[in-house]
Amino acid sequence: MNAQTQRFLIDGPVGKIEVALDRPDGAPRGIALVAHPHPLFGGTMDNKVAVTLARTLVQLGYVTYRSNFRGVGQTEGEHDNGIGERDDLRAVIAHMRAQPGQSDAPLVLAGFSFGTVVLSHVAAALCEAGEEIERMVFVGTAASRWDVAPVPDNTLVIHGEIDDTVPLAAALEWARPQELPVVVIPGAEHFLHRKLHLLKRIVVDAWR
Template sequence: MPSETIFVESCHDKTSIETRITFNGNVNGATATAPAVILAHPYGPLGGNMRNNVIIALHNYFASKGYVTVCINFRGCGHSKGRTSWTGMPERGDYEAVIQYLKTSSPCKLSHLIIGGYSFGSMIAASLRPSSEDFDIPYSYLLISYPVSVQWALTTVRNSFFTQQINGLLRPAATTTGFEGSNHKVLVLYGDHDQFTGVRSYQNWLKNAGQHVESVIIPEADHFWFEHENNLVRKVNDWIVRAF
């Protein structure tokens, strides 16, 4: 599949961020359209990068379906410059830069965007809300093994910000308190052997989620998904078929 590696400047501080874009579609004609997905990896200091087993499996799946498929290496990972932050806020700027790049330089007109991530990457993805001025197409979220119980360790003094963002994404579009939540489709996937967040913690976290949120628990899978990548991809495909 044709892939291109480019470097974008982070919206946080212009750090150079390595980005891989794959598109196997037919771009002949001005009206050619395709959906897009961005995939973000786990925590860099623990070995996370775009060559992660989950990211590779999802990359291959979405590329085979004709998506404009984008993988990002956060700062300090792969050939990206800089170093991993203590708060997650610079990484938000890294991810935002990729969204901005798609807005202006996608290989075709986009019909939909899936904002995706795995572990640390899912936390960053869930915190982003492209405005209609920034990105005027529908978008959804794919969140795999969200680090519910260890988010505080990944974000330190900005933990409350990321908690507010994910809670706003998961709650119904309108609540009894008047807070405007999300109506974007969200898929949350996790394994029942996750080493960092137990099943009960996930269930308590999701119990007040809106109808726009679909959660799937995969038996025997842990946080790292080794030997469960195919099952993960099947569940993502089921969601794609139903939701889009």
């Protein structure tokens, strides 16, 4: 992401997991994990939407981690349709919690597309185990193709108006029974081409 980004490997359930870490200037307000889009369609932790989410969370004061899903970059294992990937993200969160000063830091989870699917189930398991999540940010929630679990009611849901990968209607249908507001970016497609500045603004405004 920048010259200060640290990249390293941690042990996961089926092998090594590649992780990127960025730190804010000054004392951190919490920790954050960003999950990337579908690996079989070129998704990596360096995807521009995932990077924009990470940069924004760093700017907001969070020690921010990204990790590659199975079979991407240096992460070992094979794509597991979002099931084994949940265990991998749990391993990354355990690593985050094990770092000095981060055992009880506020936790933010942010995902784009396929990343929202995996994170939704990770969040449900964390909540069931009694772990608090300060906030979640979902961009391009992949509700048209996957089983996206319900999320906490303060989740920030952002979607492109003309998303042809996950139609806006599918995101609204998923959000409706949860009474979750959906922030729509006018004229934006799935990858938010030329709209990333708006994504950043929406996230920053939500924290104000």
